[in-house]
Amino acid sequence: MTTSLSKADPSRPGVTGPVVISVDAMGGDRGPAAVVAGIEKSAEKNPDIRFIVHGPEDELRRMISRRKGLADRCDIRNAPGVVTMDDKPAQVIRQAQDTSMWSAIESVRAGEATVAVSCGNTGALMALSTLRLRKLPGVNRPAIAVLWPSRGPQGFNVILDVGADIKADATDLLQYAMMGASYARNGLGLQRPRIGLLNVGTEDHKGRPELKEAHVLIAAAAGNANAEYVGFVEGSDLMSARVDVIVTDGFTGNIALKTGEGTAKLVGDFLKDAFANSIMSKFAAVLAMTSLKRLQKRIDPRRVNGGVFLGLNGTVVKSHGSADATGVSAAIKLAFKLAQSGFQDRLAARVAQANEQAEVAQGTRQAGA
Template sequence: MLGEKAKTIIAIDCMGGDLGEHEVLKGITKAYTKNKSLFFLIHGVGSKMPSLLKKQKRLTGAFRYIPAQQTVSMDEKPSQALRTGRETSMWCALESVAKGEAKVAVSCGNTGALMAMSMVQLRKIDGVNRPAIAVLWPSTNARGFNIVLDAGADIKADAQDLHQYALMGISYAKSGFNIKKPRVGLLNVGTEGHKGRSELQKAADIILESSKIFEFEYAGYVEGDDIPSSKIDVIVTDGFTGNIALKTGEGTATLVRTLLKETFAFSVMARLASFLALKPLRALRKRIDPRRVNGGVFLGLNGTIVKSHGSADATGISAAITLAYKLAQNDFQKNLANKILYKKKIPN
């Protein structure tokens, strides 16, 4: 077994997930089973935690438990969480990153509170105006997903913010997934130059200029139906539009899954059919399973934070931890900061 120091240390906020801390612990064990070079700083609340931890036998020796006093609730306003949340598991998990004890923090708690606390504890990278949340979205690309940001860190973004999102998305694509020359598109209501709001037209000009300096391809405006396509790697939008688009996509996928299930329960023949097609149907389910691309990454801060979906189960939490590990390995944080710093030198 590797010592704690040789391992990649990840801080986990166990509280706030819809399925409870037990499910989060199962997710941690799942991730650890696949990757023994992980070590966890587990932040939790309540008298049940020690016994729950004991049940995860395969996790023995791979974690340190750090008890906290409170949990951030899902409906807490970010401002309130900031004022009163210094004793929460969320705050303490972020502190582990701020103090350099952990490389990345993972939480499935309240997104707004997590972003607010992250901004206070890690501070924005010099030159960044608004941090963003980048998510992975199933696509027909060979790698199986595209990067979309901002997925909801902020409800507005001007042209310069959108340009910063583009640069952050490019860094993420390069460091996280080894995409050499990411293709970046700006989400709009049409692909023609005159379409959309004025800040988009201004952002398009800036991003095009920027593509002459940084290694990426500006693919112009893209529309909602391009998000799952293979013609693009990074999709840039403001957090209001991004959040609603992604949730609409999620809702649609869920609708189709529900109807598909009903379809195969329709008759004896259909049930027999679903038995015959078990293997490919399972592969399909895996392909469109949002749990497997779980993990929104906070970009633009001095530290990497992965926000797992609130409803994530063990599989989803394990995926978020695996993503956190990948980013920790690839010096993602340093590359991003360098880019933003360099960007400040060029006209914006």
């Protein structure tokens, strides 16, 4: 089973040559040191990335110049202000012009960088991204998509929305389906992603009215979008091999994501307790070290660090607030992958196509009524 993000399909056009990623160095729980360490990790592994790094210039310059060869690949932009985890999005929109977060998004807006990465406040990052990058034509609600460890051959499923908006109507869910399929194609290398709609049962009559309506819309749109619609799926399918993209509203998605993370952590902690239980089990833990490390890696949230904001004129990757160097580097890797595959343009094309089809379908329905 391969669990790394797969390489771009060489038969499809993408970006060639160096990719520029815009990185917000501030606002994470571990400060700029963890972010710069993450940049260094990525720079060492991948000669094709360059960075624009946003934050207090003097501090960043000091940190970056200390690391060999890094200064040549980083362009530092001075932004003294910091958006904190407690700042309210509405406030940030009015007062954040001097912050590293604003500046990081601005680089994508200006076309200097393809994707922005930030460890900061999610609500503020979504509000600022929406304000400055604007929504794609026809998109009502942008969404946040994450990768979820799964039993499938690629090792991950895409789930969206996990918290950009607490509401979603049938058309929003259709757009999430199209955007999620596009992300799975470019981020996971799947030719024909299978889409499922999250519900409390798999029978057609189950669930809320907007879900039944979205069920019909997605079924009609999937074929033309080079995707397959598998119908309703349940919470137990988030990690299943029978689906690649799981569509839900941001309220449900957020609860599911945090429930899954919390459960994995609980089982992990119980496992540690179990091994600390007796001398024999402690000895066993030493023997099984390699295998247990492999397990830990398999469910390590840092390895798939990065919620991707979809539905804007530009791509933004939200890293976990508590990300360390490994986590930041994973988010940068995801950003690079998406930038290199020409994801943003493909996504915009899919959304435009789905909108056209939905309008045609609606026109037909009205004409028939």
